[in-house]
Amino acid sequence: MRVTDRLSTTLAARGFDYPRQYVWLVPLVLCGTVLGVLIQRNAFSPPGIVALAGSAVVAECVLSILVGWNSHLAFVTINVVAAYIFMRHPVDMDLTPVLLITMTIAVAATASARASLLATAAAVATLALSHFANHQVRNLYIAGVLFAWLAGYMMLTQLRLLQQERVTQASRSAEAAGDERRRIAREVHDVVAHSLSITLLHLTGARRALQEDRDIDDAIDALADAERIGRQAMNDIRRTVGLLDTGPSTIAPEPNIGDITDLVADFQRAGLPVAYACAGNTELVTAATGLGLYRIAQESLANVAKHSPGSRTDVAVTISPVAVELSIGNHPCATSESAGGSGLDGMRRRAQLLGGTLTAGPDGSGWLVHSVLPLRLGESDCPLGLVGPQ
Known part of the structure; x- marks a missing residue:
C-alpha cells in the first residue's frame, strides 16, 4: 500500500470514504497553521513550551499520514492543549483559532455527533478561557468554531446519504438485471416453444406422408418448412440471447399485433386447423x-400443438376504443399446461404488466384462453421492459 493511501484507507475502513484531497487537507492545514503560529511567536530558538506544543501537532499529523493513525481522543487532546498553550502567549492577528476550527470540522466529519459536540465544546472552552484584547474577536472565533462543526456535520450527512444512494442504486441495478433476465427467459421460452411445436407438426406430417401415403413430395415440403422454422427460431434465439452480450447488437423490430397473421399461417402450414379473425x-x-x-x-398455439394437435382452434382479436380482447379456444379436446411448465404463468405475467387480465381453463367444450388488455393511447413504449431491442 502506498504511504499516501494509508490515512484514506483507515478512514474508509471506518465508513468515512471521503476523497483523498479532503483527507489530506486537514493535516496540511494543521501543519501550515502551526508553522505560522511558531513564526508569529519566534518559538524556533530556543525551543520552549510553545515549540514543544507545535511539535506535538506536527508529529500527530505525520503519524496519521505515514501509518494512518487516527484517534479522535488523541487528536482533540493534542490540538486543544496546543492551542491553549499558544494562546497563553498572545500575539496580534493570532492564527491559533484556525487550529481549533480545522480540528472541529475534521472531527465533526469523521466521528459521531456526540464525539463531535464534545470536541466543539472543548474548542469553545479553550477560546473562552483564553485572553483576547478584543472580546468581539473572541466571539467571532467562537462563531467560527460553531460554523466549523455545522460544516463538518453537513459533510458527514451528505456522505451518509451518498452511501445510502449507492446501496439503493446497487439494489436497483440488481433488480433491473433480474427483471431483464426473466424477460429474456420468457422470450426464449416463447420462441423455442413456438418453433419446436411447428417443427414437430411438420415432422409428423412428413413421417405420415412417407409411412402412409408414400408421398415423397409432401414429405419434402413438410421437412423444408420444418427446416425454415428451425432456422428462423435459431436466429430469434441468437438475437434474444445476444442481449446478454456487452457488445453492440443489431436492432430488430419486435413482433406486434399484425404479425399474428403470419403466426397463425405458420401453424396452418404445419397442419394445425386454426381460424383467425381480427375486428377493429x-x-x-x-x-x-x-x-x-x-x-x-404464440404460447397458446404452442400449447395446442403440444397437447391437442388434432383439435380445431379459433383465434379472435376484438379491438374497441378502450381495450383489446384476445381469445384462443380449441375444440373438442382440452389442452393444459404440463407439470413444471411456465407458459401460462408467463402469459398471466405479461397481461398483468400491461394492466390487463388473462384467464385460461376449460370452457365446457374445450380449452379457452381469454385476455383483455387496456389500450393506452399515446404510449410510444412500455416502461416495464416488455419492449426492447433484440
Whole structure:
C-alpha cells in the first residue's frame, strides 16, 4: 500500500470514504497553521513550551499520514492543549483559532455527533478561557468554531446519504438485471416453444406422408418448412440471447399485433386447423400491447400443438376504443399446461404488466384462453421492459 493511501484507507475502513484531497487537507492545514503560529511567536530558538506544543501537532499529523493513525481522543487532546498553550502567549492577528476550527470540522466529519459536540465544546472552552484584547474577536472565533462543526456535520450527512444512494442504486441495478433476465427467459421460452411445436407438426406430417401415403413430395415440403422454422427460431434465439452480450447488437423490430397473421399461417402450414379473425382498428394497439398479444397467442398455439394437435382452434382479436380482447379456444379436446411448465404463468405475467387480465381453463367444450388488455393511447413504449431491442 502506498504511504499516501494509508490515512484514506483507515478512514474508509471506518465508513468515512471521503476523497483523498479532503483527507489530506486537514493535516496540511494543521501543519501550515502551526508553522505560522511558531513564526508569529519566534518559538524556533530556543525551543520552549510553545515549540514543544507545535511539535506535538506536527508529529500527530505525520503519524496519521505515514501509518494512518487516527484517534479522535488523541487528536482533540493534542490540538486543544496546543492551542491553549499558544494562546497563553498572545500575539496580534493570532492564527491559533484556525487550529481549533480545522480540528472541529475534521472531527465533526469523521466521528459521531456526540464525539463531535464534545470536541466543539472543548474548542469553545479553550477560546473562552483564553485572553483576547478584543472580546468581539473572541466571539467571532467562537462563531467560527460553531460554523466549523455545522460544516463538518453537513459533510458527514451528505456522505451518509451518498452511501445510502449507492446501496439503493446497487439494489436497483440488481433488480433491473433480474427483471431483464426473466424477460429474456420468457422470450426464449416463447420462441423455442413456438418453433419446436411447428417443427414437430411438420415432422409428423412428413413421417405420415412417407409411412402412409408414400408421398415423397409432401414429405419434402413438410421437412423444408420444418427446416425454415428451425432456422428462423435459431436466429430469434441468437438475437434474444445476444442481449446478454456487452457488445453492440443489431436492432430488430419486435413482433406486434399484425404479425399474428403470419403466426397463425405458420401453424396452418404445419397442419394445425386454426381460424383467425381480427375486428377493429389495429392502429389503436400500442407496440407493447401488440407484443403482449403476439406472445400470448404464440404460447397458446404452442400449447395446442403440444397437447391437442388434432383439435380445431379459433383465434379472435376484438379491438374497441378502450381495450383489446384476445381469445384462443380449441375444440373438442382440452389442452393444459404440463407439470413444471411456465407458459401460462408467463402469459398471466405479461397481461398483468400491461394492466390487463388473462384467464385460461376449460370452457365446457374445450380449452379457452381469454385476455383483455387496456389500450393506452399515446404510449410510444412500455416502461416495464416488455419492449426492447433484440
